[in-house]
Amino acid sequence: MASPGVLLLRSGLAGSRAPMVRIAGLTVLEAAPALAAGAVAATAIDHGFLAGRPGIGLAWLGLLAVLHLVRATAERAVFPHLAAVVEPLRDHLVRRLVSATLLRATDRYGRPEGVDAATVTRLTRQVESVRSLVAALLRTARPLAVSVLAAAAGLAALRLSLLVFLAPLVLVLAVFPLSLRVLSRRRRMVVLADERITARIGESLLAARDVAALDAAGQCLAAIDEAGREVRRTTMAAARTAGFRIAMVTVGGYVPLFALLVAGPQLVAGGRISTGELVGAALYLTGYLLPAVQAVTGTVSAYVTQLGTALTRLAEASGTVPARTAETAAGHSAMPATGGIAVTVDRLTFAYSATAEPVLAGLSLEIAAGEHLAVVGASGIGKSTLANLLAGLERPRTGRVRLDGVPVDELDDRRRSRWVALVPQEAYVFAGTVLANLCYLNPDAEPPAIDETIRLLGASRLVERLGGLAGEITDPATQLSSGERQLLVLVRVHLSPARLVILDEAGCYLDPASEAVAEAAFAARPGTLIVIAHRLASAARADRVLMVQADGARLGPHRQLLAESGAYAELMERWRGGTGV
Template sequence: MGRHRDHPSALLPLLPLLRAQLRGSRTPLLRILGWAAVEAVPPLLSGLLLATAADHGFLVGRPLAGCGWLTLLGLALLLRGWAARAAFPHVAAVVEPLRDALVRQVVEAALSRPVADPAEVARLTEQVESVRQLTATLLRTLRGVGVSLVGALLGLALLAPAVLPLVLLPLAAGGLLFARLLRPLVRRRRALVLAEERVAAEAAQALAGVRDIAACAAGPRVAAAVGEAVLAQGEAARALGRATALRSLAVALGGRLPVLLVVAAAPWLVTHHWLTAGEVLGVLAYLTQQLEPAVRTLSGAAGGWLPQLAVTVDRLAATATGPEPRHPAEPAASAEQAGGAEQAGTLRAQGLCYAHGPAAAPVLTGLDLTLGPGEHLAVVGASGAGKSTLASLLAGLITPDHGTVTLSGVPLHTLAAADRAARVALVPQQAYLFAGTVRENLDWLNPGVDPTPAIELLGAAPLVARLGGLDAELADPDALSAGERQLLTLVRSYLSPAPVVLLDEAGCHLDPAAEARVEAAFAARPGSLVVIAHRIASALRADRVLLLDGGTALTALHGDLQVLSPLYRELVGHWLDSGVSGHRPPGGDTPSATPNTPADTPDATSAALPTVLQS
């Protein structure tokens, strides 16, 4: 998607993708060519029959003979119509399987990404439909154009070879000019497609957050952003229009100039017996009825539809590629190289500031955080303190107003979505499963990996067995409970290649014992773990605790944080009153990760917690 081609070879990206799908359509393609040969007969005969009708019929006083030759021409045109109709089913036999194969390819590739965007899938399938329509139109149009050009040139060669220089030289000049114009056409068509995608993205974001925009008084800023995208789209459309208008020069050279040259030379050619009057009529018929319309149509197809097809297929080729599968223990391959001196796997936030709008109070102000490889951090705070916002910032899904978030020295928000998701996995509260087998849902982020060890480790084996095993179909994922969906989603995220995992209340629908087992498994997994806690037990299991309070943040060991923060003492006090405080002594020692310890099974704990912590 970031590639840029501004030369005629920009048409080449469509060739591998289309060739792979058209390889199985050789039989219908050969039949299309066969019917095209039949269609070429009437254009080939048209000028010859007109010249014969004139020279051996009407001009020598034999009108019946002339009408007979014209009748033959009419029958030939009927043959062309019949051949064109017979070729249509074979065009469909090429185009429809192409559309089906492309739909499967782009949807499977989009869903194989760590973060699947339904809007992206919709856009890709819309582009596939454009490819289908453009391919069908080009097959029909170029077949007819090729038939007309070949028939006209062969007919001219048979009827009046003397005029070929008057036709071929302007035709070649027009072709060269058009080839030069193809470069800006492809470049500006691509710019228009990108501008249209930007408008769609800006408008979709604005519509999705219209209430928040109104609440934060962000209307003018959002309107300016959408307006800027619309203006850029308009300028791209005008630039494409200017480049398209220049095609008329190529049409004038290749299609109309030969007619003028032949008309100008006709008296001399007839006087010197190079041509007869009937042959002049036949030549003009070839030029005006076959050659000029074919050149005009070819200019429109190659200058309009072909660049559009090239750009659309190029966009599909750039986005229809899934991530390379990697084992969860492997870190992102290029992270250390891209990050320079930063230690590989270090997640760092510096001077992080964020507000939901220009008139809104900051959610985070000057937050600094460093999470080393293998470290386990819990984030706690009152409802609305910015825990989920921090998770989105750390995942690179939203851009901070000020400050940076880097992983191994690489700013996350600058990475492409697939690259970013391969480094940081954000598991939200709302679990997502799709219709398919249990195995397909679990190895979605890392195709081909064996999910069995992770299923056992996270305690999902009874659920998978109840569903019928790994190859059982999940026809309706919504039939599962929220906790069951969360557990399967957590297994899938555990198998992700990302070295950093963010659990944003991802176990809120699990019982405390199951959530403890899940967190212990993720903590032992190679890489780093951030848990947005909705139970204080999650904070007790972490190496460090990050407390969010009114836009500020305080990070310390559990025991130190009890001394430093009255708010944290108040939150923990409710937990201590539940009678299970003996599991972790003051001072911040790391608790046992064994799931069956008392601290991991405080069924009454969450009920005793303050509402602000559970939300």
């Protein structure tokens, strides 16, 4: 089975058959001197110069010069066809990677950590690297391989017995792929190490304020220094493997030439070959086969291993596209799976750094499958942090979150995206049709389900204004208000298969009536609903309310908390009085 990198390369070259056929035809012309050089030289010497007919010898050498002119013309003609291969390949890779990056970013619900510095490295460096390497291989390895075959055929045509001198070359060509695998693995380690140090530096720069505030510059420098040492170790290991090429060049290139020069005079004296055939064989070895061994074990092997490494990394980066497609085609239905997810929070403690005060400390609670919970509390108390912990986007310092008994940090991204949908305050709508935006999490949603969801969420007028489901959103930032973007995203999530929906102030830009309509639609939807309340009216609509405070948390139905918690009653009174929270 072909590797993911090879499959990615094949898909990128799938539309380049015509230029590749033209390149193949020109390659035949480029190989003409390699095929004829030794035979022409032998004829020029044996039947021209040594026979006392220099004119005949010069004529044969003139033929060889013509063949080299043909080769030069063919080489020049290849370049436009090379461009027709590598430019579409680059465009294909960029499209795949941009799609995958956007999917990861939106799977993270627009959070900055969805796209890291290593992704930028892949986009800006490795795509261009693949383009350049494919072009370089088509320029060098292609004529080189054909020239080796042509030179071997020419040597056999000159005198079949001369092929015995190619035995060391055959041995090297047999061993070479094994060394190439080792070198490819070590070059891959170099690329990974390079990405890690890029990510470390990028993270440190993005968190410069926090680093300064926490006096953590020493830890950052230590992490970057360790990543630098890893780069040095992997680079040295790759260099040692690459040094093996010297032995291969000696055995595959110089040993055959040395053997020919030692045995040649005896072969000529014994009449087994002519002087011209000896010179022609030496020309094949020195002019084509020795340079080919040097190039294959040097430049070409470097190109191949670098290309394999880059393609593997790009295939990994863009693998979310086919994986996502397969997942949605197989697993997404028009409505979420029956029943919600039971959520267990066990002694959860979270802080943003090792030295910072915990935002949440020792929180435990049980949320029944299908329950509607509202989370309230003062701004900055940790409500959004709790939402991220429940969705598995943050890791607690201690404690665990379990979804249907499964630790959330043990769910792979694909499974978690089917189980949980977190809707943040800032809604992400992309350029495209209204239908594409609404069905992003459920491409197989049926038209009746889409229409019904739009109606339930109160988005009918908005969709109509945008031109219906086929309407184009060209610039979401100017075409849509913040509230309209939130409404479209709420429709999108309502259509998704998620069995646990977490609305983190997801309707804060909607008017109170529209927010109430949206919450009612989600409350009626099969599944578990957690609402991080922007307006405390959300608490009155929930089955239970979790009030998060600096000194702990209170959990209970709205009326019970009003009666038993003075802090909760005061919070509600302040909201009703219009002073906010």
